[in-house]
Amino acid sequence: MTALKKYARLEATGLWRASPDSQRREVVVSVGDATLVISDTKDQAITHWSLAAVERFNPGVMPAIYHPDGDPGETLEIDAGETEMIEAIEQLRRAVLRTRPRPGRLRWLGAALSVSAVAALMLFWLPGAMRDNTLRVVPQVKREAIGVALMDRLQRVAGPLCEDEAGLRALRTLGARLNTPKLAVVPGLTRPALHLPGGVIVLNRSVFEDWEEPDVAAGFILAELALQVERDPLATLLDAAGPWENFRLLTTGEISDSALDAYAEQLVTAEKREPDMGNLLALFESTQVRSTPYARARDITGESVLPLIEADPQAGRATDPLLADSTWLRLQSICGG
Template structure:
């Protein structure tokens, strides 16, 4: 299903190349709920899934239309089918309209207050300015910054995987856990999970290919939440961007995307700190209990012998009894496992 029902069965042909040096090849295009699926014209094998919300048209108004999945040089798609081009632009407009947009009056009031605050910013230490930004930035903007970090991370991991059923399963998993706004599965370069600003989660495929149960993916997210409990992910992002970027965020409500360059790779290079100390294990077990998730599958995923995570097995809050509700339904779990296929 697409964002607009009239385009639900729409397909078209296009010319796609994976890198600037590659030869263009004929492909078959179809619209998903929030993605453009690119398939091999002969084998019908999926070659790429592009986020419609992030899709960039390189030649607005030009024919044929030229699209790329991001600002970075790489993949390019040429579409001559005017109906498909019209559908993409209309679906993009619908997706944009569904995003949270703070009210204009509220934004003006917030901006005026922050401009006043910024007058005294020259007297603050840079750390104090970052702390203030972390305190006042709205949830919607935090999530935008989280997506910005994820896009930078995708330079190293590849573009996050998408499928209609898999995306629905990720949404269900995000709704099942606390303080999670959205989850993205990246195809490589990440083990476990990382919590990004605004409750955005980057999830590694290792959580989907080990023990055949969604408790492993849920456990990885719970463990990542506990590991970063001492520092708000937004604080870490703004510390990387610098006090100048924090001031821009305070005064304009926006954070320049270029200030996040390299931060995604830094997040990837910093493993989730799990020491399995008694205090840490107790805190993690409390998180599993609050989320209604068994800790045993996650324990065996991080150590198949169970020895390194024995506390998570022996004190599993649901040991010997089922959790209140499944993490995911069976069909959702199967769709999630196949999201990068």
């Protein structure tokens, strides 16, 4: 410590007492190696006080009275005239105090770090963990009920469900052919197709009316099936609704009307995701549907959907038509026009 070297030769007289019952003795006080040395008048050391353990009994009052930390019975009294020694002891005490650890600060720091860790856990880990747990426990019947509730809201902007009887029979035939029984058609959807929790795929009438062959409509259906496989539709809804609605569904089995309204609006306005090309081609192969007509419907040039054309699993094969012409015609008229 630099301060120790500065006061290495400093001495002063004082009155020392070993205990409250002892006689005070005149002593010589000097600064030693990290200690305060108390000697008698014959220069014989009586005791050493660690500078780190020197306490002042009467701060700001003269004469200055010091004692070892924890033992106020042993005292050293230094007269006001020994100002240089008193200033030296005070400065050395301050220097020692600055080097001491501060448990209070460490406790506050530890508490702050703990609170931060808990907050980060709740912010980043808990919502995902709660969502995953919700997805595991919500039954299929509840998923279907949520899908129905969203379908009701979609009809407000996309029009009522198309329910021509002959067209619905044709739609069921197409669903059976693709192993996808839950199909619905509306007249004014803002995109060709979308999917809802519970497995319902909603189609716009244009996928039937604007194309000459049913393979295009089948492609839009298979694309939604691929997206459902890649990501649970209920997970997408819960991410959009937020942790509170997730908690509500987990504990009460319900989602608020406002959350469903907001998500229905998001469904028709959000940018459409495209499924993984490999997954989609696998579905075309398993259902024995040509992928080229769907690819050309998405991009007449074929540039952005080249894998669907080059890797068409039905290319070069003699395949039966996806639907009979009469069934396809009825399906094209499902919305009554």
